[in-house]
Amino acid sequence: MENLTEMQPVVFRQLQNSFTSHRLAHAYLFEGDQGTGKEVMAQWFAQHLFCTNLQNGYPCGKCNNCVRIKEQEHPDVFEIKPEGQTIKVDQMRALQSELSKSGFETNKKVVIIQKAETMNVNSANSLLKFLEEPPQGLTLLLLTQALGKILPTIRSRCQVIHFQALSAEKLQQRLLADGITLKTAELLASLTNSYAKAVEFSNDEWFNEARQAIAQWFDYLSQQDLQAFIYVQKKLIKLFKEKDQQALAFEILRYYVKETRDALLLSDEKKALAYNRLLEEVLLSGQKLAANVAFQNVAEQLTLHAVKLHA
Numbered sequence: 289m290e291n292l293t294e295m296q297p298v299v300f301r302q303l304q305n306s307f308t309s310h311r312l313a314h315a316y317l318f319e320g321d322q323g324t325g326k327e328v329m330a331q332w333f334a335q336h337l338f339c340t341n342l343q344n345g346y347p348c349g350k351c352n353n354c355v356r357i358k359e360q361e362h363p364d365v366f367e368i369k370p371e372g373q374t375i376k377v378d379q380m381r382a383l384q385s386e387l388s389k390s391g392f393e394t395n396k397k398v399v400i401i402q403k404a405e406t407m408n409v410n411s412a413n414s415l416l417k418f419l420e421e422p423p424q425g426l427t428l429l430l431l432t433q434a435l436g437k438i439l440p441t442i443r444s445r446c447q448v449i450h451f452q453a454l455s456a457e458k459l460q461q462r463l464l465a466d467g468i469t470l471k472t473a474e475l476l477a478s479l480t481n482s483y484a485k486a487v488e489f490s491n492d493e494w495f496n497e498a499r500q501a502i503a504q505w506f507d508y509l510s511q512q513d514l515q516a517f518i519y520v521q522k523k524l525i526k527l528f529k530e531k532d533q534q535a536l537a538f539e540i541l542r543y544y545v546k547e548t549r550d551a552l553l554l555s556d557e558k559k560a561l562a563y564n565r566l567l568e569e570v571l572l573s574g575q576k577l578a579a580n581v582a583f584q585n586v587a588e589q590l591t592l593h594a595v596k597l598h599a
């Protein structure tokens with residue numbers, strides 16, 4: 289729970305208020321990036337419904353029900369996730385027959401649908417039946433990273449709960465907890481606020497090569513080494529072919545320049561100022577690229593400016 293209040297304070301308060309005021313919806317759509325706590329929140333929600341020993345209005349996390357929900361062994365909490373690429377209609381039918389069976393422990397049931405955007409049309413239609421005439425005591429929790437792919441007919445029957453992207457600091461903490469080094473975590477958090485994207489980057493061979501190449505280029509630039517110029521032709525234009533890769537090149541460079549500037553601010557103001565001007569050049573380069581100037585031209589111009597700046 290600590291983790292949830294910290295990760296998603298707004299959502300947490302919103303849902304807790306619904307519980308205390310007994311104004312729960314039949315269906316919720318948890319929408320947000322991977323790693324924003326949707327699964328844990330869904331579990332907490334189910335515990336809230338079944339906990340036999342609420343503590344100051346919050347699920348205890350320790351009673352038999354809370355524990356079984358955490359272990360995904362509670363007979364009245366169902367979870368559906370895609371089999372392969374999609375959630376198939378057979379899965380929905382199996383759920384339907386499970387739900388219609390008697391002999392449940394309580395009259396409450398919770399269905400958690402992971403990656404709800406992967407429902408195909410038939411599955412979605414099957415789900416719509418639940419949403420149109422919700423069975424007594426059933427709560428549906430739909431989780432998605434792609435709100436735009438959820439059919440409007442489904443969306444409009446759910447209360448949509450927005451999970452906020454992580455702050456750079458929190459993203460960094462999560463990456464560190466995953467065993468990613470501090471330097472890499474800092475770089476990734478400067479490039480994206482999406483945990484999923486950060487993890488994707490860190491596992492991507494191209495990204496790791498790109499990052500090393502930019503670090504090398506930055507070294508040449510810092511030393512006013514004209515090899516920086518050759519390096520653009522020899523290495524960078526081969527490595528950064530796609531437009532989005534090229535944009536990323538300047539974003540990675542921006543990280544290195546900024547980091548160096550910040551480190552110098554206290555010790556060497558004059559040098560820090562030079563890096564500050566380089567930082568402006570890097571930002572300008574990104575803009576030129578966006579305005580369709582060729583990557584090689586932008587990179588070479590930046591190199592010339594950098595050498596002059598430090599001269």
Ligand SMILES: [Zn+2]
Binds near residue numbers: 348353354
């Ligand atoms: Zn409990």
